[in-house]
Amino acid sequence: MNITDTPxxxxxxxxxxxxxFGGLFATKALRRANVDVTVIDRTTHHxxxxxxxxxxxxxxxxxxxxxxxxxxxxxxxxxTVRLGEVTRIDLLGRTVTSTDQGKTxxxxxxxxxxxxxxxxxxxxxxxxxEHAPGMKTIDDALELxxxxxxxxxxxxxxxxxxxxxxxxTFVVIGAGPTGVEMAGQIAELAHLTLVGAYRNIDTRDSxxxxxxxxxxxxxxxxxxxxxxxxxxxxxxxxxxQLGAAVTGVDRHGLTVRHADGTERRxxxxxxxxxAGVAASPLARQLAAQTGSTLxxxxxxxxxxxYSLPGHxxxxxxxxxxxxxxxxxxxxxxxxxxxxxxxxxxxxxTATEKSSPQPKRPPFIYKxxxxxxxxxxxxxxxxIGGLQLTGLIAWILWLAVHVAYxxxxxxxxTTLLSWTWTFLGSSRGQLTITxxxxxxxxxxxxxxRIRHDERVNYEVVTRAG
Amino acid sequence: MNITDTPxxxxxxxxxxxxxFGGLFATKALRRANVDVTVIDRTTHHxxxxxxxxxxxxxxxxxxxxxxxxxxxxxxxxxTVRLGEVTRIDLLGRTVTSTDQGKTxxxxxxxxxxxxxxxxxxxxxxxxxEHAPGMKTIDDALELxxxxxxxxxxxxxxxxxxxxxxxxTFVVIGAGPTGVEMAGQIAELAHLTLVGAYRNIDTRDSxxxxxxxxxxxxxxxxxxxxxxxxxxxxxxxxxxQLGAAVTGVDRHGLTVRHADGTERRxxxxxxxxxAGVAASPLARQLAAQTGSTLxxxxxxxxxxxYSLPGHxxxxxxxxxxxxxxxxxxxxxxxxxxxxxxxxxxxxxTATEKSSPQPKRPPFIYKxxxxxxxxxxxxxxxxIGGLQLTGLIAWILWLAVHVAYxxxxxxxxTTLLSWTWTFLGSSRGQLTITxxxxxxxxxxxxxxRIRHDERVNYEVVTRAG
Numbered sequence: 001m002n003i004t005d006t007p008x009x010x011x012x013x014x015x016x017x018x019x020x021f022g023g024l025f026a027t028k029a030l031r032r033a034n035v036d037v038t039v040i041d042r043t044t045h046h047x048x049x050x051x052x053x054x055x056x057x058x059x060x061x062x063x064x065x066x067x068x069x070x071x072x073x074x075x076x077x078x079x080t081v082r083l084g085e086v087t088r089i090d091l092l093g094r095t096v097t098s099t100d101q102g103k104t105x106x107x108x109x110x111x112x113x114x115x116x117x118x119x120x121x122x123x124x125x126x127x128x129x130e131h132a133p134g135m136k137t138i139d140d141a142l143e144l145x146x147x148x149x150x151x152x153x154x155x156x157x158x159x160x161x162x163x164x165x166x167x168x169t170f171v172v173i174g175a176g177p178t179g180v181e182m183a184g185q186i187a188e189l190a191h192l193t194l195v196g197a198y199r200n201i202d203t204r205d206s207x208x209x210x211x212x213x214x215x216x217x218x219x220x221x222x223x224x225x226x227x228x229x230x231x232x233x234x235x236x237x238x239x240x241q242l243g244a245a246v247t248g249v250d251r252h253g254l255t256v257r258h259a260d261g262t263e264r265r266x267x268x269x270x271x272x273x274x275a276g277v278a279a280s281p282l283a284r285q286l287a288a289q290t291g292s293t294l295x296x297x298x299x300x301x302x303x304x305x306y307s308l309p310g311h312x313x314x315x316x317x318x319x320x321x322x323x324x325x326x327x328x329x330x331x332x333x334x335x336x337x338x339x340x341x342x343x344x345x346x347x348x349t350a351t352e353k354s355s356p357q358p359k360r361p362p363f364i365y366k367x368x369x370x371x372x373x374x375x376x377x378x379x380x381x382x383i384g385g386l387q388l389t390g391l392i393a394w395i396l397w398l399a400v401h402v403a404y405x406x407x408x409x410x411x412x413t414t415l416l417s418w419t420w421t422f423l424g425s426s427r428g429q430l431t432i433t434x435x436x437x438x439x440x441x442x443x444x445x446x447x448r449i450r451h452d453e454r455v456n457y458e459v460v461t462r463a464g
Numbered sequence: 465m466n467i468t469d470t471p472x473x474x475x476x477x478x479x480x481x482x483x484x485f486g487g488l489f490a491t492k493a494l495r496r497a498n499v500d501v502t503v504i505d506r507t508t509h510h511x512x513x514x515x516x517x518x519x520x521x522x523x524x525x526x527x528x529x530x531x532x533x534x535x536x537x538x539x540x541x542x543x544t545v546r547l548g549e550v551t552r553i554d555l556l557g558r559t560v561t562s563t564d565q566g567k568t569x570x571x572x573x574x575x576x577x578x579x580x581x582x583x584x585x586x587x588x589x590x591x592x593x594e595h596a597p598g599m600k601t602i603d604d605a606l607e608l609x610x611x612x613x614x615x616x617x618x619x620x621x622x623x624x625x626x627x628x629x630x631x632x633t634f635v636v637i638g639a640g641p642t643g644v645e646m647a648g649q650i651a652e653l654a655h656l657t658l659v660g661a662y663r664n665i666d667t668r669d670s671x672x673x674x675x676x677x678x679x680x681x682x683x684x685x686x687x688x689x690x691x692x693x694x695x696x697x698x699x700x701x702x703x704x705q706l707g708a709a710v711t712g713v714d715r716h717g718l719t720v721r722h723a724d725g726t727e728r729r730x731x732x733x734x735x736x737x738x739a740g741v742a743a744s745p746l747a748r749q750l751a752a753q754t755g756s757t758l759x760x761x762x763x764x765x766x767x768x769x770y771s772l773p774g775h776x777x778x779x780x781x782x783x784x785x786x787x788x789x790x791x792x793x794x795x796x797x798x799x800x801x802x803x804x805x806x807x808x809x810x811x812x813t814a815t816e817k818s819s820p821q822p823k824r825p826p827f828i829y830k831x832x833x834x835x836x837x838x839x840x841x842x843x844x845x846x847i848g849g850l851q852l853t854g855l856i857a858w859i860l861w862l863a864v865h866v867a868y869x870x871x872x873x874x875x876x877t878t879l880l881s882w883t884w885t886f887l888g889s890s891r892g893q894l895t896i897t898x899x900x901x902x903x904x905x906x907x908x909x910x911x912r913i914r915h916d917e918r919v920n921y922e923v924v925t926r927a928g
Contacts (some may be wrong), residue, residue, distance in 0.1 A: 043898070044895075058527075061525035061528075062895045064526055068661070070661035070662065071657075071658075071894065074660045081663075083617050083620075094670065101618070103621065119540070138897050157546075157567065193535075194535075196539070375487045409890060413880060420873050425711040428531075428873060429525065431508075431527045431531070432508055435604045
């Protein structure tokens with residue numbers, strides 16, 4: 001075990017767990033602060049999670065949405081990036097334990113920002129994961145790319161009509177923004193990008209089914225936008241089935257219980273799970289040490305300033321925290337990250353001046369709106385009371401997403417990729433590796449045993 | 465087993481094995497011919513192999529150099545793309561056997577173009593592969609990306625100075641164009657792109673060693689250009705060791721026998737093998753059926769028109785064939801592919817007119833020159849008797865490679881990626897997946913048992 005040395009005259013140490021939106025924006029906001037920052041993440045990249053579905057469907061490369069965290073932060077001379085999975089937070093000893101390649105490191109902190117995000121949740125049915133991968137990491141997205149494109153390949157080569165039908169049926173479980181966007185993009189692959197590329201199948205014969213247990217799609221957007229989205233999805237060939245709870249998933253298909261109590265079987269090789277999330281299990285650790293409560297998605301209740309009760313210097317932000325019903329979206333994490341960075345700076349300044357710790361202003365969320373693309377030129381957006389649909393919402397979606405992609409270069413190449421995909425119909429990233437091929441037909445040579453640590457809460461989201 | 469049906473009034477059937485340069489350009493040249501073409505390949509993409517090193521070093525995404533074969537050929541209505549690994553060619557029965565996911569397909573042909581390329585060769589030491597991956601596929605390149613960037617990550621986190629040195633030593637074995645380009649790009653990563661990205665290491669402390677058993681680098685370019693390349697490599701921090709044959713490779717390093725007979729050990733975690741190639745084992749099958757001979761790289765001797773002796777309708781082109789000492793480069797495969805397509809068209813036309821089969825003009829190779837980049841703004845090029853170095857060779861390299869990238873879109877994005885990389889220093893594809901991370905330190909959770917089918921000839925190339 002390495003123990004991080006304490007330098008002779010040491011500065012205030014901030015440890016940030018996670019390099020997602022919350023962690024990255026907090027770290028950036030601390031750039032000129034008189035503190036030493038250590039960012040710990042299990043990957044080497046910052047992930048633009050809302051665009052993962054575009055990697056899975058061949059629009060963007062992994063590099064465009066997952067730039068190197070070290071490169072982003074290289075000019076932050078007060079910041080160190082450490083690769084590792086955080087296994088333990090000790091609030092009493094003020095240390096964070098992380099492991100990488102079997103090596104354990106203990107990092108001491110004065111302030112701690114916990115922004116480890118959330119994982120896919122299968123509502124206690126983790127065995128679904130093998131057959132219906134979720135979409136929370138670059139590995140997930142690339143595996144899904146292999147499964148989706150692989151299904152078309154297998155359909156092309158099979159001579160069994162029933163197998164062909166199973167292969168050309170794509171089921172997305174969960175009609176939140178990710179599910180809607182994913183279903184829409186699979187439909188565009190089948191009805192546009194891949195048309196004419198095969199000889200034995202017509203990709204337009206594909207069935208794309210979007211399931212949700214709730215009575216409308218895009219729940220948080222309200223029934224009106226949900227209804228509009230459902231209608232638009234229908235026009236591009238997505239069969240939206242609402243009030244449909246998934247009760248079983250296996251290699252060849254899934255079982256769905258409809259609102260009227262009937263159970264039906266859908267034969268489908270390629271299934272995508274976007275039905276629920278559960279906060280990082282670190283939330284449970286923190287709850288056990290503070291007596292805080294968790295909500296049904298395993299998110300921890302925090303104070304108005306995102307700190308934990310009794311721990312002024314420990315903040316939990318983003319998808320791991322529950323605060324006044326704020327949704328699990330990038331903006332909440334970004335604004336939360338910036339806010340806690342400000343509080344830490346204020347505390348450090350007060351200490352330097354030997355002043356008492358300042359009273360903190362409560363965090364106020366500026367709702368910049370929620371949006372989801374459905375197909376090219378169609379999106380739905382909700383900005384405060386305003387509801388937008390169609391082209392104008394889509395243009396807004398485009399502008400906002402380009403703005404939040406990290407780095408001018410990625411912005412430009414992403415815009416270029418989008419120009420091609422949306423104005424033309426081609427996609428630049430349809431390559432599947434032999435490793436991804438191995439995931440075809442859910443043969444699962446790609447290990448999917450990543451769910452051992454998952455918190456088995458019943459979760460707040462809907463389908464399943 | 466599926467047996468491809470023979471349509472009632474059937475057209476002349478051409479089967480093309482492999483969708484590399486030879487197979488793809490042959491297929492394209494047959495677009496308007498009165499033939500049915502079936503392209504069989506084990507991957508779904510055409511691979512621009514000469515740029516694999518740029519995927520391995522984070523400059524390009526896999527999509528830019530490996531576009532979908534089906535999409536490229538979608539408007540070729542006479543062409544079917546079949547995914548599968550060809551296991552058997554039966555010249556007597558005129559059939560090709562391929563397997564995909566355990567399913568075997570038999571495809572009959574009237575003309576056959578065998579362009580299955582070459583694999584990495586370890587000169588009979590296949591156990592080297594696990595510790596020194598080659599670079600012939602997209603999977604190889606992505607694995608190497610994980611190993612190279614992973615070595616810097618591990619060096620950052622280790623506290624053992626000897627381990628750090630092993631991790632910051634990169635060895636490229638084989639100083640042909642691929643080896644030179646790879647060593648040059650690892651050097652640019654260490655001395656430019658990654659500078660300042662780590663806190664515990666200075667990436668400029670890295671050692672990059674390029675080994676070759678031959679007395680000069682870039683053998684086929686001649687000693688003059690080889691010498692120039694060696695000098696330029698030295699200025700960007702690559703230690704070129706010539707007359708150095710690799711006698712052993714293990715997890716922690718390798719053993720090298722120098723021209724003076726001394727053996728030396730190099731401690732290095734990340735090794736890249738680019739020392740030799742061996743033709744697809746299909747060449748041996750064909751040799752056994754025709755009595756043709758193979759050269760030391762397992763390439764089959766063909767007639768002047770690329771056909772096999774006694775088999776006017778069977779052609780072997782590209783890296784699988786040996787003909788008048790032509791090098792194993794893209795241009796030979798491309799021109800060979802176009803040439804054999806013309807011969808097939810002429811034969812088909814003659815048959816339609818009930819004329820006798822035409823006498824074939826011998827293939828004449830138009831040498832468009834060979835070139836290799838060394839670093840940004842530096843390349844070496846040999847065009848006929850003309851030898852170019854430095855910026856002018858580099859501009860030529862750029863123009864030629866952009867011209868041969870398939871598709872206007874990929875051309876544009878590649879050019880954009882190059883602009884950023886060469887004018888700036890940033891790279892857009894430094895993302896490593898968790899799967900690639902598993903390859904760090906050569907832990908080899910990524911399966912590297914791909915060498916079971918390799919032909920164990922002594923091969924013509926040099927190092928090792």
